[in-house]
Amino acid sequence: MVVVPPLLSLLKFMTQPYVDSVAPVILWFRTDLRLRDHPGVAAAVASNRPIVPLYIWDETLNTRRLGAASMWWLHRSLKALDEELAGLSSRLIIKSGDARACLSDVLQETGAKTVICSHSFDPALERFDENLVHSDIGQYVDFQRYNATLLAAPGKIKTLDGKPFRVFTPYFRSLVANGLFRPDRPASFRAATWRCPRDWPWSAPLDSLRLDDTRGRSGRNWASGFDCFTPGERGARDALRAFLEDRLLLYATGRDFPECDATSRLSPHLRFGEISPQRILCELACAVERQPNLAASAEKFRMELAWRDFSYQLLDQQPRLHTVNFRPEFDSFPWRDDEPGFRAWCRGQTGFNLVDAGMRELWRTGYMHNRVRMVCASFLVKDLLIDWRRGEQWFWDCLLDADPANNPASWQWVAGSGGDAAPYFRIFNPATQAEKFDPKRVYRDRYSEAGSQNDLFSSPRTPIVDHAFARRRALDALGEMRANSESRE
DNA sequence: TGAAATGTTGGGGCG
DNA sequence: ACGCCCCAACATTTC
Numbered sequence: 001m002v003v004v005p006p007l008l009s010l011l012k013f014m015t016q017p018y019v020d021s022v023a024p025v026i027l028w029f030r031t032d033l034r035l036r037d038h039p040g041v042a043a044a045v046a047s048n049r050p051i052v053p054l055y056i057w058d059e060t061l062n063t064r065r066l067g068a069a070s071m072w073w074l075h076r077s078l079k080a081l082d083e084e085l086a087g088l089s090s091r092l093i094i095k096s097g098d099a100r101a102c103l104s105d106v107l108q109e110t111g112a113k114t115v116i117c118s119h120s121f122d123p124a125l126e127r128f129d130e131n132l133v134h135s136d137i138g139q140y141v142d143f144q145r146y147n148a149t150l151l152a153a154p155g156k157i158k159t160l161d162g163k164p165f166r167v168f169t170p171y172f173r174s175l176v177a178n179g180l181f182r183p184d185r186p187a188s189f190r191a192a193t194w195r196c197p198r199d200w201p202w203s204a205p206l207d208s209l210r211l212d213d214t215r216g217r218s219g220r221n222w223a224s225g226f227d228c229f230t231p232g233e234r235g236a237r238d239a240l241r242a243f244l245e246d247r248l249l250l251y252a253t254g255r256d257f258p259e260c261d262a263t264s265r266l267s268p269h270l271r272f273g274e275i276s277p278q279r280i281l282c283e284l285a286c287a288v289e290r291q292p293n294l295a296a297s298a299e300k301f302r303m304e305l306a307w308r309d310f311s312y313q314l315l316d317q318q319p320r321l322h323t324v325n326f327r328p329e330f331d332s333f334p335w336r337d338d339e340p341g342f343r344a345w346c347r348g349q350t351g352f353n354l355v356d357a358g359m360r361e362l363w364r365t366g367y368m369h370n371r372v373r374m375v376c377a378s379f380l381v382k383d384l385l386i387d388w389r390r391g392e393q394w395f396w397d398c399l400l401d402a403d404p405a406n407n408p409a410s411w412q413w414v415a416g417s418g419g420d421a422a423p424y425f426r427i428f429n430p431a432t433q434a435e436k437f438d439p440k441r442v443y444r445d446r447y448s449e450a451g452s453q454n455d456l457f458s459s460p461r462t463p464i465v466d467h468a469f470a471r472r473r474a475l476d477a478l479g480e481m482r483a484n485s486e487s488r489e
Numbered sequence: 490t491g492a493a494a495t496g497t498t499g500g501g502g503c504g
Numbered sequence: 505a506c507g508c509c510c511c512a513a514c515a516t517t518t519c
Binding site: 256371374413422423425427429432433468471 | 491
């Protein structure tokens, strides 16, 4: 008595929105929002099956919920990806809700037996993937994952003891020795070989996600200054070209001077996987070949790419990198509770004009020059003696390039609690830094009070702390930490 | 990918 | 001519 009622099978046929003799592959995008130089995309095309591009919006999927600025970026990047796909007569399918359920639905709707995606290297999402492979879905689905975003996937290279690297320089050497730091162009595909499912019954309800809702943020118009960036693959390519042509020559000498536009401004593009580090290495090599005097700059910039990789190496060793000190002795560091100080810092009201300019740049543009990031972070951690996690969280929320590995790793680097960190006693003098790196006040004037259209920022203030006093206090705190951790042993 | 304290050196003024 | 002091300019050490 296992007769299928004819009506039910008819119903099943009718609700099956897509029918094709060849089962499609699902191309599940996460933080690899591009089509070119993408091993997963290349594999999907090479399978010669129809491709169903998918994005799942599940806020609980990653270790941390996205910050507000990142939401702004993601929204536009997904839109750009959808447009790129439209050029291939395809669209991006957007699902919202529990990722496992969403994926299961799409598998059922499409009859796909293959899911192709990239490692996100977010610890929680990696765990999700592993669970999926070993679940019932994994029984009948071929789950292919590629590394589309790092030079070396964490765990790929190890020390001679077989341990993961905790210090940058040996890590870098190993990267080079293993041939992972060469300009190899990653696999790509020809547009003509992209295959779409025969009919396309799904809409792309991107706007229904309301990712772009930044209204709750500051009242009005918070994101108006973000528009100097163009999220998406094309924007990333243009940004790289502009960097190579206009600013790379200046990079080696000018990157520490925030008034010079000598930095690449590629960080948010890298964070969302709109461009790959391999691609950047390639383009750098080409640029140097054409113009040998770019070599010194290119070498310095390549090093920064290696640092990004190294951050992921650290995140892999400490999945809670944004909440846990990489060096445990910092667990007994006597941080101060200073809510007014923290608020002053966030709002650019510390009375140290370089710090304040930096914090305003962050708020207005979703970005901050790297040199100024170090000064601002050092000020919070060492002059105000406020826990680095508070600052990290603020940056996480405000930075367009807020990266799950780079952001916490860099904060721990400044705080001295990181793996290969700056020694804690290396304390920036915000006035000296301003004198050295913004001697003509160009940067400070650019992000001065006057430029602000926002009520958050009021008139300049006298310094909220005396630096000489604060420096002494920070060194004492370090001594206290050492005493604490010694007595604990 | 610091800064401040401390140490050293060397030139010049001066008795 | 010489030693002495002063101090700027570096260099080294320490946090």
